[in-house]
């Protein structure tokens with residue numbers, strides 16, 4: 512059986528950052544809501560593990576929000592996953608510097624976590640204040656050191672295009688996290704989201720949009736700066752030392768199925784995987800066009816048995832499904848605990864659409880797409896003539912390069928990836 516992956520969403524943070532539109536909320540440390548949510552996650556996981564072959568789970572990623580903010584609840588959850596899933600080769604937890612304590616590091620290491628992804632974002636105090644982060648640079652550096660000394664593989668996120676950021680401050684942040692011992696670095700351009708404090712300031716003209724040319728320069732600088740330290744870029748935004756690539760993220764870009772648990776979490780998989788997932792929480796399906804096939808108000812327990820079958824029948828040409836648990840934290844834990852229904856928003860994809868999606872995601876990787884992957888896409892329904900024309904056009908316009916055995920994104924294709932992804936998605 513093919514491998515699969517596990518993603519767990521923890522929607523709590525100590526405070527909301529100025530730019531953030533993730534599904535998360537500010538919460539009181541140690542609150543009853545956190546305890547209830549983490550308890551419900553345990554219940555949902557147990558139900559899932561009763562319905563799948565846990566030995567096929569190859570990687571686990573606990574993200575958020577701020578998983579480290581939940582303290583010992585996180586350690587218990589990680590231990591449970593490690594005990595149940597013996598085939599996990601990489602187990603990542605996201606952490607924020609201010610809540611990554613010595614006790615937590617020790618607990619997570621003992622519980623089988625192998626990798627910590629730290630939300631550092633910058634080592635400049637002014638830039639951190641602009642983002643509204645809860646840590647300062649010395650807390651960030653201590654957290655990297657602690658993760659390193661505790662034996663984790665350490666990934667750090669950095670952001671570019673921040674107010675007041677210069678080439679020097681960008682390079683100082685890169686230098687600081689390299690010196691502290693990061694083995695994996697992700698560099699993201701800041702994007703302004705409308706319903707955030709920063710988005711509102713930009714809309715009212717009180718703050719400027721990030722400078723896209725400067726952001727592109729920062730991406731180029733990062734590549735040049737990190738290379739002598741042994742970091743190779745392997746995806747649009749990700750750099751790693753040899754052997755330190757994130758297996759879980761590579762899985763997302765290679766079409767591996769994943770189960771997403773928790774409020775707002777997304778999953779991707781086959782008919783069978785969707786059916787197994789539906790045993791984890793009572794759910795009423797809403798399809799991607801927002802038509803409720805069974806409204807939550809009409810939901811009956813016995814209906815769930817037939818619901819997946821009816822849905823799959825309606826979409827019998829589909830080979831891949833994406834589904835997302837209703838993004839409502841309280842509803843999630845109340846429903847799981849009381850066996851009441853949640854809405855599951857499901858998208859069905861044809862073989863051709865899934866193939867186009869795999870082409871698009873595959874081109875996020877520096878290695879691009881192999882001849883075998885292109886061949887496979889044609890077998891799954893992508894029109895060969897159209898595919899060749901799309902590749903020719905992208906090559907002529909400088910977005911990709913052909914070699915004997917593969918197509919790979921050029922510098923232009925890397926920095927203007929959305930153009931490449933859009934062209935490949937149009938093949939669906």
Ligand code: SF4
Pocket residue numbers: 523524526527528531532533535575576577607630
């Ligand atoms: S810590 Fe991360 S998830 Fe939480 S509010 Fe800040 S950016 Fe969002």
